[in-house]
Amino acid sequence: MPNQRIVGIDLGTTNSLVAYMEGDRPVVIPGEDGLNLVPSVVALDENGQIVVGNAARKYLIETPERGVYSVKRLMGRDVADIRDELKLFPFRLAEDLAPGEVLRIKLGDKTFTPPEISAFILRQLKRNAERYFAAPVTQAVITVPAYFNDAQRQATKDAGRIAGLEVLRLVNEPTAASLAYGLDQKQSETVAVYDLGGGTFDISILKLHEGIFEVIATNGDTQLGGDDIDNLLIAIALDDIQGDLAIDVRRNSEIVQTVRKAVIEAKIALSANDQTTLDVELPGGKRYQRVISRQQFEQLIQPVIDRTVGPVKQALKDAGLKPKDINEAVLVGGSTRIPRVRVLVEELFERKLHSDLNPDEVVALGAAVQADILAGGSEATKEMLLLDVMPLSLGIESLGGGVVKIIHRNSTIPASANEHFTTGVEGQTNVAIHVVQGERELAKDCRSLARFDLKGIPPMPAGLPRIEVKFLIDANGILHVSARELRSGKVSEIEVQPSYGLTDEQVENMILESFDYAEEDFRQRQVIEARNEAETMLTALEKGRNNPGWQQLSPRERSTIDKQEAGLRAVMKEDDYQAIRSAIDALNQGTMRLAELMMDSAVSSALKGKDMATADVGEGPASPHPIAQAEINSRD
Amino acid sequence: MKETQSKTAESQGILVVTPHKAGKTNCWSCGDMRAAQFCQQCGKVQPPAPVDYFAFFGLPYKLNVETPKLEREFYELSRHLHPDINAIKSEREQQWALEQSSHLNDAYRTLKDPIARTEYLLRLQGVQLEEQSKTATEEARRTGKIKKQVVPPGLLEEVFELNMQMEEARMNKKMGEPDRTLERQLQDARKHMEAKHDALMQELGAAWNEWDALVDRAGRGENVLEEDRLAARDKMVDILNRRNYLRNLLRDIDEVLES
Structure with a gap:
């Protein structure tokens, strides 16, 4: 597209x-x-x-x-x-x-x-x-x-x-x-x-x-980040309040959140002012206030920003x-x-x-x-x-828990590395590989990224298979792994199953569930918008009835409009936005001539000495014809 | 020396590379014949071909590399091969772009660094660099032995002395009684090792020139003796091993001084 x-x-x-x-x-x-x-x-x-x-x-x-x-x-x-x-x-x-x-x-x-x-x-x-x-x-x-x-x-x-x-x-x-x-x-x-x-x-x-x-x-x-600064201030305030109220305020999330809000306001104020007052209204009508100078604030946050x-x-x-x-x-x-x-x-x-x-x-x-x-x-x-670059080095766990780095940090991405593995036991058909991310020497100190098995290795004496594993970091900084056994010539692609994170199936389910939310959201939004539109339309019609143009309509035209209006008022109470929209469209059609007549009368009053700006054409079913609001309708 | 004893360098191909980028094919999209990684005519990214890093950049197997030129070439190729440029292309082209640009980045990262470039070339020449070899590292870890580190002969005495000093400094630190005189001695030793390291890099530069001269001769169609190739190659292996030793030593001294 x-x-x-x-x-x-x-x-x-x-x-x-x-x-x-x-x-x-x-x-x-x-x-x-x-x-x-x-x-x-x-x-x-x-x-x-x-x-x-x-x-x-x-x-x-x-x-x-x-x-x-x-x-x-x-x-x-x-x-x-x-x-x-x-x-x-x-x-x-x-x-x-x-x-x-x-x-x-x-x-x-x-x-x-x-x-x-x-x-x-x-x-x-x-x-x-x-x-x-x-x-x-x-x-x-x-x-x-x-x-x-x-x-x-x-x-x-x-x-x-x-x-x-x-x-x-x-x-x-x-x-x-x-x-x-x-x-x-x-x-x-x-x-x-x-x-x-x-x-x-x-x-x-x-x-x-x-x-x-x-x-x-x-x-x-x-x-x-800023959260850590907030937490320092929150801790101080909560200690004060705790001493004052003699209750465990940390378990009271309402107080904690009220304090958090006040602390953020104080932090922001201190970027512009030399001092500010931390001001918290506590349940039971009590009030906690504490003046904080910028100097105190800066001392407090220094360890964080350092x-x-x-x-x-x-x-x-x-x-x-x-x-x-x-x-x-x-x-x-x-x-x-x-x-x-x-x-x-x-x-x-x-x-x-x-x-x-x-x-x-x-x-x-x-x-x-x-x-x-x-x-x-x-x-x-x-x-x-x-x-862009890879922020952290990528490595594989070696025997004894060490890390062999295969793609170093700050390498431009996409980046790749090929590594060769073999078996340690005769007839071994699986090799386990542990991929880690981080700068530390030992695998246990790095972030475990994935453990995966190279499966289906043809049985051979130990050390004979030659398994080439390709690690590829894409432009998003995300790892892809594929592997093949070279000695037997059989190419086997291997999917890396992350040891953390959601499985594809879980994500699919969440997408489906989110559709439920989305459908509901979408429907509700449409109903509300259609109702709003109908309201505007009806107000405009009310004004139109007081316009000289109304009298110029034939009785049949007037009764059609009346019927259409009643129809709209009836469907507006329901939750069916499509019905509301059809009723709006019908009324829109029915009032077309009324709008033209109103436009004419506005123009003629302009000729009588008024100009367009003061002519009453801005509101009501005058020109431009009412309700031409742009709206998404992705369902069509 | 008899001609039969010294062979001509194992197929001149080891030294010579075709002057244009390796792997030129017809563009899969427009059929233009000047397509390597991407098509000169229509700009489309091409399926990746398995070429080494030198060939990817269309470079001869020489060690003196003009890095500003390499950088320009890298940027130019990035403008055609990067996944961002191919983000709205077909899935197949996106996959090729991913593979081509990762190869480009790997090649550039290796060739722009003098040491990595030398090690890469030596590996292409069939050398297993002891220090670099992961099997050696893993073997050492498994057996709990210290990895074999050949002390360069000229350094033997000095290193012995230095190791004693470092051990002493570590002990002092542990006891919480740092010895300022000893630290100064270590600082001096560090400077000395640094100077040796610099000298070694000079030596490496000279070895590069020797190697490159062989490549040039092969390029002109002259015979290059296998023993000359091996000699030039092994000289670089020796320099790199000594350099690695020095670097580890410098790292150890820094550790002692910093801790």
């Missing part, structure tokens, strides 16, 4: 955005509320309906057991990985989780996996885009932290599929930001992107040269560069609004910062640029090409 629009999506820890390349500029597509940012909050309302974004925020405070935020922290991880997060975040896990199983989060009386929850957010963005284009959107580029591992990337791709989006590319967030930055940058230069978001930190160093954006090194921490220094230095070292070799330092992510963070980055790169870009939007805008490149490129992007 040549006219398919590919959107760019920033699926953030705190906020998510969808953007699109309009001509030669990327623009963010606002939601129905007119806002660009969709908070990454999902709630299940009392009627079992999913609510996303700003509308879901109130649930976090009123009925916290129905809402969830920062779900990105759980993508591609299992229970053992998130033990520490659970102390800080009010994630309510399903009780019956088996070890190694994909997490499930409770929302009200239901449970959802992190990819499903992310899919709800994606679906909201998809809807926003469809509303904007008045056309279906099925393909997207989604950004991920550069330091996301294979499991986290796979989980993000799954989320896209569940939301009904074909994910054409996963792009690393700092790299996406550089695309938005580099759109207007014509000279060759070396750029560092420092991306401190709500939950993740990335540093990427890129070479920009004649439209090629070549990532030289990347580093980061997928569990470091955790970004190691990755920055490592990235520079890997790139073989000194701070003075960096031409520009670009800031991305909401947490880079904190003045202390800016000072730190200035110190690290020994220069003033580039901050013309809105740090909340630049990643989504870059994703839109990448979407445009994938779609074949436009005038603005036809010379642009992104060469």
Whole structure:
């Protein structure tokens, strides 16, 4: 489909955005509320309906057991990985989780996996885009932290599929930001992107040269961001309140969420002011107040932001560069609004910062640029090409639990490696291979990526089979493995079954389930919109009855309109949007002549000395003919 | 020396590569005959052919490589082969693009790095680099033995002394009594080893020139003696082994000094 629009999506820890390349500029597509940012909050309302974004925020405070935020922290991880997060975040896990199983989060009386929850957010963005284009959107580029591992990337791709989006590319967030930055940058230069978001930190160093954006090194921490700053402040406030109220406030999620909201407001205020008051209204009419100075705040958060220094230095070292070799330092992510963070980055790169870009939007805008490149490129992007790297080394476990690295970190992707394996026992037909990701020497300290068996090896004396395994990292940073036995000449393709994550079958089921939600959503939306339209139509008709034009209609014409009006009022009460639409269309037809007459009378009154601007043609079934609203109807 | 004792370099093909990119075929799409990785005429990506990294870039098997030129070529090929450029093509073309561009990236990564390039060429020449060999590493892990490390003869005494010092420094650190004098000695030793490492890289450069001269002679159709090829090859193997030894030594000193 040549006219398919590919959107760019920033699926953030705190906020998510969808953007699109309009001509030669990327623009963010606002939601129905007119806002660009969709908070990454999902709630299940009392009627079992999913609510996303700003509308879901109130649930976090009123009925916290129905809402969830920062779900990105759980993508591609299992229970053992998130033990520490659970102390800080009010994630309510399903009780019956088996070890190694994909997490499930409770929302009200239901449970959802992190990819499903992310899919709800994606679906909201998809809807926003469809509303904007008045056309279906099925393909997207989604950004991920550069330091996301294979499991986290796979989980993000799954989320896209569940939301009904074909994910054409996963792009690393700092790299996406550089695309938005580099759109207007014509000279060759070396750029560092420092991306401190709500939950993740990335540093990427890129070479920009004649439209090629070549990532030289990347580093980061997928569990470091503004959330960690919030948690420090929350801990202090909760300690204070606990002493005051003498109850276990940490178990009271309502208080925790109220404090969290106040803390975030205070944090934001401290980026502009020298001091602020943390102000929390507690249940029972009590009030907690505490003045925080910027100095205190900066002291408090220093250990958190200092955790970004190691990755920055490592990235520079890997790139073989000194701070003075960096031409520009670009800031991305909401947490880079904190003045202390800016000072730190200035110190690290020994220069003033580039901050013309809105740090909340630049990643989504870059994703839109990448979407445009994938779609074949436009005038603005036809010379642009992104060469990204693998953030973590890929290795295989050797005898004795060591790791043999086969693709090193910062290798340009796609990348591949061929390895040879053999058997250790006579007649052995299976060989087990354990693939890990990470920089540590021992397999147990790395992230286990997949264990798989090479099966169907022809029985031969030990050491004779020659099994060639090809590891291929695609442009999304996701691993594909294939294997063949060379000695016997029999080519056997082997599917890698990840030791984490959802199986294809699970994803398929989730897609089917999501259709149920989607059908329901779609139907309800159509009914509401049709009713609104009918209301407008009826109001207009009321005005038309008072217009001189009404008297010029024949009695038959008037009675037809009356009947059509009654018909519309009757079907409006029902939930059948198609019936409502037919009734609207009928009434529309019936009032056509009335509209013409009203137009005539407006023109003649204009000739009598009024001008068009004051003539009463703006409202009512005057011209332009009522109800010509553009609306999606992808069912047709 | 009798002609029968010294063979002509095992098929000149080991040294000579065809001047144009290997694996030229007719474009599957438009039939143009100038298609290698992609078609010169219609730009379409072609099915991957199994060629080595030098052949992929149409380079002779020489070790002096103009890296700026290599980089330009890499960018140019990326513009045709990268999956992003082929994102909305047929599934088959997307798969070829994935394979072609991963091969391109692997080749560029190897050839732009002087050491990786030398090791790769030596491997093409049938050398199993002891230090690099995974079998050796695994064997060492399994048996719990330290991997065989041949101390370069000229360093024997110095290394013995250095190992004693490092051991002492480690002990001191463990006891929490760092010895500043000893640390300074290690710093000096480190500088000395670094200088040796630099000298070795010079030596490698000279060995490259020797090798490249053989390739040039073969390219002109002159006879290259097998023993000359082996001599040039083994000289590089020796330099790389010594370099690896030095590098490990430097790493160990850094570990002691940093911890």
